[in-house]
Amino acid sequence: MTDRLSFARALYDAVxxxxxxxxxxxxxxxxxxxxxxxxxxxxxxxxxxxxxxxxRYPSLYAAELKEALASFVGASAEHIVTGCGSDDILDSAMRAFGEPGSVVASSEPSFAMIPIFAQMNGLQYVGVTERRDHQPDLDALLAAQPRILYLCTPNNPTGALLARETLERAVREAPGVVFVDEAYAEFSGVSAIDLARRVNNLLVIRTMSKAFGLAGLRIGYGVGAPALVREVEKSRGPYKLNAVAEQMALAALRDDMDWVQEHVALAVRNRERLAVALRDRGYAPLASHANYVCVPVARAVDVGQALRARGVAARPFPGLPHVGDTLRISVGPWDLMQRFLEAFDDATADIYGTAS
Structure with a gap:
């Protein structure tokens, strides 16, 4: 490791x-x-x-794309802010609303970048373990008096859906702004955007990386009250969405929604089919509302390594609260799921010493 630069920001030392x-x-x-x-x-x-x-440079603030996204989510363009992936929206929004040292509270487990973004922006991160029913412990989260309260629905990695009454209470009682990360909302059919249009302290963050198949283009957006999204837009600055990404996103929204909806439906169908296949093998996958299945698997890291040795990767999450070791498996075409299951059977037989 190189020596620390004397002029580097001290708060970045641990990032x-x-x-x-x-x-x-x-x-x-x-x-x-x-x-x-x-x-x-x-x-x-x-x-x-x-x-x-x-x-040439792209448009200043992606006005044309805002109109298309607004039509997609049932809002108006003044409710939309765009960014370079949902990560950019989250980072910019923390910068917009967090004062140095103020609290960012999040239920855990959840998106691993939240504590890092908080640290990068000089904010204090407070993580609160979720309840056994995979709902956030809202009493403990609110007790932290967060300037920013982060919730994810469907949650990553569990796939659990945030209860509507929990969300409404969070918005009603939070002392600051509530971020609701809906990266996987298309697969659940449930959204908080209707609420975000009515209140001034809720920012819903979404992406075109998952259901739309545009992950390499890094297109994210936020939905909230016009005054709220203006502050995020100030924080992120102009020209932040590249011109190629904007035009491809516009094409998908205008001409490919049937394709998107068809493949969302396929993902949901194969998610349930994969869960059944895992249950048939004696496992107990968590109920998922996203495009992945999270399944408790003993020695998940070892199983993950054994899968990789067979050319297949699933994401291990060791020691999830109330669950233990798990694997998170992205859902795709069924022939890919069959390849996973074959490799999984071989990998678990190797790790446990017996066929599963």
């Missing part, structure tokens, strides 16, 4: 670079992206994009 330590494999089921591929109109747009779209 790690994100490093999931994942070697490439033939079948990667760790990222929960769309394994069916790219929406056709978006792909056509990429192939036919005029050179001028690349040689």
């Amino acid at each position: 790690p670079l994100y490093d999931p330590k994942r070697t490439p494999v033939a079948l990667d089921l760790t990222d929960n992206t769309n394994l069916w591929g790219l929406p056709p109109a978006a792909e056509r747009t990429l192939r036919e994009l005029p050179v001028a779209r690349v040689t």
Whole structure:
């Protein structure tokens, strides 16, 4: 490690670079992206994009995309802010609303970047273990007096859906702003956007990386009261969504919604089919409302390594509260799920010494 720079910010000393330590494999089921591929109109747009779209700067604040996203979610453009992935929205929103030293509270387990974003922005992170029913411990979260309260629904990695009454109470009683991360909302059919349009302290964060199959383009957006999203927009600045990404996202929203909805339905169907296959093998997968299955598996890290040795990757989560070791498996076409199950059977037989 190099010596610390004397002019570097001290609060960054303990901020790690994100490093999931994942070697490439033939079948990667760790990222929960769309394994069916790219929406056709978006792909056509990429192939036919005029050179001028690349040689000139993109639009200041993606006004055209805001209109399309607003139509998709049932809001108006003034309720929308865009960003370079939902990560960018989260980071910018923490910067917009967090004063130095103020509290960011989150239920755990959840999105691993939240404590890192809090640390990067000079905020104090408070993590509160979720209840046994996989709902947040809202009493404990509110007791932390958070300037920012982060909730994820469906939650990553468990796939649990946040109860509506819990959300409404959080918005009603939180002393600051509530962030609701809906990266997987398309697979649940449930959203807090109707509430975000009516109150001024709720920001719903979404992405086009999952259901829309555009993860490599990094398109995220937030939905909230106009005054709220304006503050996030100030924080993130202009020209932050590249022109190619904006045009491909517009094509998907305008011309490919049937494709998106069809593949969301396939993901949901195969999620349930995979859960049944795991139950048939004696496992007890958690109820999921996302495009992945989280299943308790003894010695999950070892099983994950054994899977990788067979060219298949699933994400191990050792020691989840109230659950123990688990694997999170992204859902895709059934032939890929069959490949996973075959590798899983071999891997668990190797680790446990007997066929599962």
